[in-house]
Structure formats: structure tokens, C-alpha cells
Amino acid sequence: MATLGPAHLPAEASVSSGVSTAPVTKLAPRHSALVRMTHLITTLCFFALLVTGIEIVISHPRFYWGETGTVLTSPWFQLPIPSSRRLVPTGYGYVLPDQNGWSRALHFEAAWIAVLTGLLYVISGLLTRHFRKDLVPRKTDLSWRVLLTSLAKPFRFERPSAAEASSYNGLQRLAYLFVIFVLFPLVIWSGLAMSLGFASAFPWSVTLLGGRQSARTIHFLVSLALVLFLSVHVLMVCLAGFWSRTGAMITGRTGTRKELT
């Protein structure tokens, strides 16, 4: 196993190096090829889903709880944004252009690709013991003191230690597991529950969530949680060193000039 910290890696990135002949390193990659590929596809799908999801919400920025809800009933909450439909009371004196056609098409296509990619990731993660090895917290991770220390570090703008470049701390492990096994399944389930065809075959998928409008509201709230996760995720990547961490997720290799300074 690769126990070397990134500081021990050869500095491969000397700009002047001409034709590279020998392989740079024989260390196992920071992330496996499958993790890197599924991460990239999921990232692209996530942005497609986010943009088209916002477009779809704009056509009815009101949220209800229960089975039904229209502009003739009172919402649980309403987003303070203009709408792309004339009959939605928003308080704005104008109506945005309707973008639902392509937004729905791209939303569902990206959802298909994301779900199939996610299945591939989860199945291979179980087979290769990726979850057990890399994401299930170690015994030593699970004390409040350790977790709180990890939590406090970024607030002091402290960069992670060299050891943390090759594995995750307990807080990261819990966060990733929560996203992979709670938020993603919930957003997929609540999305499917809104499909009239799917609901006709699996009616419990709607009733368990409390009704069609509850499913829609849950879909929106879980999406918000995912956006929140994404923001923190990207912030942490920046704090740890954007190019080294992003490079590790794209090429699999850690260790850049930045890490050596």
C-alpha cells in the first residue's frame, strides 16, 4: 500500500521537462480509475441537474406539503423569485421565458446517466471494498474530540496534514457516506415518486413520502442539502490545495509543486 506522503513524490511537474520517458511513479493512484471516472460523470450530471432543476422550479416556485397544491391553495413556502408562468402570483411585474421543455429533457437524461453511474460506483465500491477501506470511519476516528478537531481545522484556515492527502479523516468519511447512502438515494426516490408512470407501478413510493407535493418538496430540500455539501466540498478542496486535490481526482496522482512548498 502506498504509505508515502505526497512530499516524498518526485516533482514530476518541472515545466521544462521535454519528452517523458520513464513512468513517473509506480505508487497506487490516490483514487482508482473507476472512482475518478464516476466522479467526473457525476459532476457533469450534477451541474446539468442543478441548472435544469432551477429552470423547472421557476415555473412554479411554490412548495406544498401533502398530496395536492395549486396557486388556488396556500403554499407551505414560496421562493421570493419571479416565475416563468403568468398565473403564479410572485409580486414581480414580469414573467420569465419558459425553459421547461429542454430543461425537463436534460434533467431526466442527466438523471438517467447519474443513476446508472451511481449504481456502477456503488456496486464496484462494494466489490472492491472501497467503502470499507476508504469511507467507513476507523475506530480511532469516532471520538468527539477527533471529529471536533477535524471540524475546527478549516475554520482556522489550517491546511490538512500531508497524511490527509492520501486518506480521509473521520468527518470526511461520515460526510461522504451520508451523501452517498442517504442524500443521493433520497433525491432519486423523491424524484421517481413524482413520475406518474412510476407511481402507478409503485404507489407506495409516493404514499411513504406523504404525497405527491411532499415528494416534490423533499426533492427540493434534499437538492438544497446537496448544493450545500457541494459548496463545502469545493471550499475544502480549495483549502487543501485546489490543483493537487483536483489533479488527484482527475489523473489519480498526488504531489505537485504546490504540495512541496
Added chain:
Amino acid sequence: MINLSRRKLIVSGLAATAGASGLAVAARLAQKYGLVPPDHGGIYGLGETLTYASQRLLTRHSLAREFPRNRISPRPFPNELGPLTEDFKRLQAGGFADWRLSIDGMVHQPASFSIADLKNCPSRSHITELACEEGWSYIAEWIGVPLSHVLHLVGVHPQARYVVYVSMEPDTWDSIDMADALHPQTFLCYGMNGNDLPVPHGGPLRMRLPRQVGYKNKKFITQLTVTDNLKRFGKGLGCVDAEYGYAWYAGI
């Protein structure tokens, strides 16, 4: 830097060949079993086809959720309507006595029905939710004659695959496959919550299919055409909405 051993090369070559021929076979089978929607072209065709094919396999006979009477929404919301045409207003003034629904195409006996004719057919009702693609929804009791009953009356050719329905609203038409056309909850709907179907909700006659979103439930239906080929209608995408980017299959 890429280290391709001979074994890797052979294995990935075989995998690629198997994958490509697998895809070709899948496409053939999908076409044969009617799992490819008419608007399968373009960059969103993959998603449209996956959704339509999987829902056809999963939901051919499943029923939309029905609700008890006490869950009917007190104020059903009729979505925005375009201005009514002069022809429509004339029919409305006559209490829709002269409204005709004509049926042609791949049928043994092309026919034409008045609203009274349709009301003389066995009447059915279901209490189901109408859900708009925008996100809102309400529950109502829908009364009508199952489309399958009318299709049996005129006798559909065995090779028929779609029913095209045309609205009196300008430039408004749509189509469904035979699985939806023969589905027991698909109605030619003339009543709502115990009364005649109000004009804002599509009266006197609306297509009602509770397993697809609102825009497939076209209002003011005047014509049905049974066909085996949607290419001949409009731009060949199966409905006018697809020409504006909305999916032909809207079970999602």
C-alpha cells in the same frame, strides 16, 4: 505512459465489440417491441428512450393511484387557456349539441359521435390526480367513456400503433401509443366532480390519461386518427409539443 499489454488489448477489444453489438441488438429489440418514442432523435433522445422504454416495461398494465371522494380538491385549478375561437363560441352557444368527435384512420368503420352519443356509452369515472409538468396538482373525479370502448366500436386494425387526437384549439394535437389508448383509465372525458366538464377544464370533451402529466390531457377534442406511423403527422415527433421541446411521452 500508457502501458497496454497484449492481454489488455484483446480483452478491451472483445469488450468493446460485445458492447457495440449488444447495443445494436438492444436497439433492434426496442424497435420491435415498440419501446422507442417518436421523438427519440437529438441529444435528449437517449433520456427520452430510456424513460419511455422502462416505463412501458414497468407500467403497461399498472393503474394510476385513485383517491377516496373526500380527497377531491375543493378548487381545481384550470390552467391558462388561449382565446376561444369563433367556431368554439358558436358551438358553446348551442350547448355543444353540434359538437362532433370524428374517428378515422386505421379503423373498420370511420364514425362521428356527438357528446350525447358518448354519454350513451357506458359511463366510467375515477378520482385521480391531475399533475402539471410545472409542479402543481389537484384531485378530481373524472367522468367519461373509456377510449378503449370507442375504439372497439369503430374496430381498430391489428397493426394500429398510435391514436392521434386533435383539439379545437389552434395548432394543438397529440398522440398516445396503444398501451395508453387501451388503458382502462384513459377516458374521453365529458364530466368532472358530478357535473359536465367545465369549459376552462376542456369541456365539452377532454382526453384524460392520469398516468401522464397535464399537457398530454388535451382539451376540446374533436378528432381521433388511428395510425401505425406518426411520421405523417406534423414534424413526425408525435405531438405538437415536441416541436417546442416538450417530450412526447410524459409519464414523468
